[in-house]
C-alpha cells in the first residue's frame with residue numbers, strides 16, 4: 001500500500017540525508033588518515049558504509065510501498081581541519097540531525113496512521129540511540145586523552161579494530 005505523498009517525500013529526503021552522511025563520513029575518514037590516525041579512519045569508513053546501507057534500506061522500503069524514488073541534491077561535505085575531537089563532535093551533530101529527522105518521520109507516520117512505516121522507523125530510532133551513545137563515548141575518551149599522543153594512538157588502535165558487523 002502506497003504511502004501518502006508527504007510521507008513518501010520524507011522518505012526520499014531521508015535517502016538523500018543518509019547518502020550525504022555516508023559521504024561526510026568518508027571525508028572524515030580521509031582527513032583522519034591524513035593525520036596519521038588510520039584506525040579512526042577505518043572506523044569512519046565503516047560508518048560511511050553503514051550510512052550507505054541505511055540509504056538503501058530507506059530506498060527499498062519506499063519502492064516496496066509502491067512510491068517513487070528521486071534522490072535529491074547534496075552539498076559537498078564539510079572538509080574537517082580541526083582537532084580529532086572536532087571531527088567526532090561534528091559526527092555527533094550529524095547523528096543528532098538524523099535522529100531529529102527520523103523522529104519527524106515517525107510523527108508524520110503516526111499522524112497518517114501509517115502502521116506499516118512505524119515499525120520500520122522505530123528500528124532506525126532505536127539504532128540512532130545506540131549511534132549517538134557510541135559517538136558520545138568516543139568524544140568523552142578523546143577529551144580525557146587531550147593532547148596525550150600515546151593515549152590517542154591507543155584509542156586509534158582500538159577504533160581501528162572495528163569490523164563491519166560490530167555495533
Ligand SMILES: [Fe+2]
Pocket residue numbers: 018021050051054098
Ligand atoms: Fe544512518
Ligand SMILES: [Fe+2]
Pocket residue numbers: 021051095098131
Ligand atoms: Fe548514523
